Amino acid sequence: MEVSKKMLRIAIVGATGIVGQQAIVSLIGHPWFKITKLVASERSAGKKYIEALKDANGSSRWWCTEELPDNIAKMVVEEAASFDAKSVDIIFSTMDAGAAKELEPKYAKTTPVISTASAFRYEDDTPILVGGVNMDHAALLAVQQKNRRWKGFVSPKPNCTIAGLVVSLKPIQELFGVKQVVMTSLQAMSGAGRTPGLSVMDMTENVIPYIAGEEPKVETEPQKILGKFTGNNIRHAPFGITATCTRVPVLDGHIVCAFVQTEKPCSPEQVKKAMVNFGKDFVDLELPSSPAHLIDVTDDPFRPQPRMDRDKGGGMTVTVGRIRKDPIIENGIKYVCLAHNTKLGAAKGALQTAEYLVKNYLKLVK
Amino acid sequence: MEVSKKMLRIAIVGATGIVGQQAIVSLIGHPWFKITKLVASERSAGKKYIEALKDANGSSRWWCTEELPDNIAKMVVEEAASFDAKSVDIIFSTMDAGAAKELEPKYAKTTPVISTASAFRYEDDTPILVGGVNMDHAALLAVQQKNRRWKGFVSPKPNCTIAGLVVSLKPIQELFGVKQVVMTSLQAMSGAGRTPGLSVMDMTENVIPYIAGEEPKVETEPQKILGKFTGNNIRHAPFGITATCTRVPVLDGHIVCAFVQTEKPCSPEQVKKAMVNFGKDFVDLELPSSPAHLIDVTDDPFRPQPRMDRDKGGGMTVTVGRIRKDPIIENGIKYVCLAHNTKLGAAKGALQTAEYLVKNYLKLVK
């Protein structure tokens, strides 16, 4: 397919939510994709998008600092339940897990669905694609299509907390093997959503040491993402992860403090080099949403910091710092890893996957 | 000694600093101790305390929310370098490590010094006493006195980050043995001091994943504190700790996310029970600064939270939550532990030690 000849038509489903908004922002000025449909729940359907965004006080719930483009503002929102998936080339689904479970299979009968929801992540015939990490898993989508007799497919993004971690683990796995990961996450507040999101009375100069439902995802998704595609399914990578996930008073940017035990001995310098060199091939594909470097390794011990580093590479670069030898774990390396949870970890990461699938792998368009 | 008969005379050295101020606040209305001297650097010496606190704009640098008592406000500050240690019964030293290294030995020739500085922590003949955890180590102070031909002694408090951790580890050690600890700390900003302390431009909705000099202390002090007193010195406990220490936008209260491997198998319920039962004997001593419970175990998965739980037991109770079986570490238990870094972890913790030494162990007063 020559994407330059024809802009692909995109629908954003869940368009009024914060992730939907971020998907819109990610697509402003996109060279290949053009938003032609905005889709949301019954409450918003039939209204102009800008009207659908208004709350009871008449205040706009457009939450991005980027300005809402005029042409998007004026689009009339369609209803998710009755949306005609064939009217677009690709669907970005940003619905919550419940709605996704019901509607994404309907859409996928005819149309590729790139999803930020977790509904399909744990299905055996569904890959969790992460840009530059496991592109060969995309072939599993053909298995999914065959299994389910879909012309489209559902391709979900990973949990936002491990989106950065798996990028940092991949070069370690390739060169030294990963045996075990102990990790604590310090997660940003935007991860809890926006309506209303977390209460200031909970998060002001405070930490909440628990995020409901998070640790089970964090402890299992990386092994699938870093697993081996067998032609028919994915053999999960045979390492264990134990995690404590906490919420900290940061707007955007999830930090993971990782203690990694490798199969083979490795030095911090070797790990650094592996990370710095990682992902060149993927970057060379020149996908519009890809950064110049998948991983930026910093030597400044005080970095990465969420507010200072999260927007590197347009929010698509993972920053790793404090790589050092573990004093007690055999073949142990510890480091700190930061990724933008609502860019790499959500809408923009999903967009990058769509770009990859369009350019390199599947025939997306009928 | 019958402490009820006579109030012991206390000097606060480093009285204008934030830890000195907190020491003053801890001693307001104390039944045994009475501040009779305030001591600080040359700059403050000779001034009334309230005058010494004024900055260049005439604004008061009294940083505690508790009101400064009138009688303290009017005391004339003496100079640390020339202070006559014999004029008091106990010295609370809150100087920085450099000044402490020089002056504490001078004071200790004649007078017991309870110190919040790290200067003496790593000396072989010096215990790091933590209330309820290692009271038998107090006997090492007699060795110190003999070695150094001091009539007094120097008794330092532990690093504030592990002050709570060791309280939580002690009952585990006693019942199941500790083999290994992997931990990430989320430390409060007050730990960085007050003049000026951390910059808002660094800490606003941000995390700093490094605290200079912290991890080496965190990775070595617990083994000494939880070590065995041999009659002459302390045999360090034979487990390893690996730590990543981070700074988060919280005013007070250090969180430690701990992954503990025990020697013997144990269930979360057993660990909980051990923690709940811990420290009864110590509490029964009824030291004025002791809380009703050394450890409070919460079943609420969203706790402990720094802002909500740090002041429990007057800031002297450690709150432990999220005790659960580790999914991958053999004999692994993980939990989250919170302690007030400027109370249990600093002035008030040191005060409790002084109370113990006065009541139960050493003849403090000439």
Next chain:
Amino acid sequence: MEVSKKMLRIAIVGATGIVGQQAIVSLIGHPWFKITKLVASERSAGKKYIEALKDANGSSRWWCTEELPDNIAKMVVEEAASFDAKSVDIIFSTMDAGAAKELEPKYAKTTPVISTASAFRYEDDTPILVGGVNMDHAALLAVQQKNRRWKGFVSPKPNCTIAGLVVSLKPIQELFGVKQVVMTSLQAMSGAGRTPGLSVMDMTENVIPYIAGEEPKVETEPQKILGKFTGNNIRHAPFGITATCTRVPVLDGHIVCAFVQTEKPCSPEQVKKAMVNFGKDFVDLELPSSPAHLIDVTDDPFRPQPRMDRDKGGGMTVTVGRIRKDPIIENGIKYVCLAHNTKLGAAKGALQTAEYLVKNYLKLVK
């Protein structure tokens, strides 16, 4: 009535909400009042209070840092709609305005109702009592009782934003007359309530320059509170107020930056003196919730600060600073005023009113 002989029985209506919780905390250890009933909406009725506080995750919604007393935790919550008002001596109503409008009159048929809601504030036969400011207005409650044929009454507290302002204006009014007030408020986030309260995504390092419905209250209540009781109603004080009310990232403590034009000339020194001397008679009543000083005037130009000064006098002292001559307004004085919005401005302020009414004015108890 001799309050010492018999503890008055108190019901907290709206007991599960944040203001109800603060009312409970204010009454812990109270020498005259004893909570005998907890009342809330149908959802909570019939449950033990501690159970009624649990959210869907089993996490406790007890939001105060003070510990929930055991005897309160075990009380069974009654339903507001069917609550028998005669079963207690005084009702603290912390319901929202809608429920208050409906239920407070029912309760007031038999029982005094002290209310934190705005439902009755603007009724002609209802005073807005503020401790030490307009105690003579309490006589209007007798008019209310007569008008409405109630044995009890409804006595509402003022809007939390002007609770401190009117305390600061009263001594100015008495000595120099108030002609006009221009004010900007910087209001704390707790004023927006707790379930869920403001979103972190709105309030993190941000200001919201509008609080729905606030300015009309702020621009009219003070004239009533500072008005003259005529024996039958209140003649509002004849000055105007113009206000801009903003929300700032502070937990507790509302700041008002006031520009006051007086009738007669006055110097900052005279205003300071008037404020310092204000309220001695009221303080001498020794009501349990009264502070030692109604107003604390600070000379430190960097004060008052919410976090440092809000808890002065148990949260019942108003702190005024930066009193200075206005450079352009004739007879103009400008200053900054701080009051604790959830103590003086809510539950504890209402409690103080109840104490006054019990001790000094009305026969509250049948």
Next chain:
Amino acid sequence: MEVSKKMLRIAIVGATGIVGQQAIVSLIGHPWFKITKLVASERSAGKKYIEALKDANGSSRWWCTEELPDNIAKMVVEEAASFDAKSVDIIFSTMDAGAAKELEPKYAKTTPVISTASAFRYEDDTPILVGGVNMDHAALLAVQQKNRRWKGFVSPKPNCTIAGLVVSLKPIQELFGVKQVVMTSLQAMSGAGRTPGLSVMDMTENVIPYIAGEEPKVETEPQKILGKFTGNNIRHAPFGITATCTRVPVLDGHIVCAFVQTEKPCSPEQVKKAMVNFGKDFVDLELPSSPAHLIDVTDDPFRPQPRMDRDKGGGMTVTVGRIRKDPIIENGIKYVCLAHNTKLGAAKGALQTAEYLVKNYLKLVK
């Protein structure tokens, strides 16, 4: 001068400070200006810029989230005291007031100096230029040159707090006249600088109701900026301002809550229209740093908000909201105004002035 033919050579004096860094960022990719010299104090002189930025821990003090361009990083810093002003076409001085007072006159002997310091603001022969507001005052620079026998000049930017206010006042002044302004500012923390800037212990969930030295500037600069150029000097506008300036926990973006009394009656709608229409001529000059609109008027009552609106127009658009009739002031209008203090109010505002002077007024280059 045809700026397209030749890039003008720019020196940043004070290059290591935060304002200097922001000046560098503002100039990245600039079509007319090219940084050829970085100048700083003796401490940094002779080092590569990237080395000069390192602190004692080896951590970089490059505080902007924008990446430091490689070519800038490698430039060797020159010393301010001995800097040869003739080696560049324009000097951006971001020194503090003391150094500026001494060095700017030296530089100005030969070279135009655009300054963010206050050293020259109050000189009779020096305008305070604000883009779109008082461009005719630029002619006063010729008087300055003549008076002081300089070939260059010193052109200072205004105080950052009133930079936005004067933009909002100008259209009101033009159409209705300004008689009096009562204002409260809620100022961002970046205004206090960066080394170390404000302490987190002061600013966490807190407000400081005083900024040393700020109110006198705020109460006098606008009258000069909005004054009338007589050919020889500036006749200050004859209105008064009274201000209370406060610091709030916001990173960037100063809010002013203004109560404006006009000479002639005006409605909120008229004021809105005047603001919306304001500055078209200036915008049409198409200066590289100019926004599409000098003022953006919002109808959303919850706006402007610092975090959401400060970056509008690249940080150069002033956002005004909540325009409403004052309930008590005759001919009174009240509104809330927001401007980016470190962009419009500092480096980028100064840059815009330089662009104007280059393109439209003075022959800047020898």
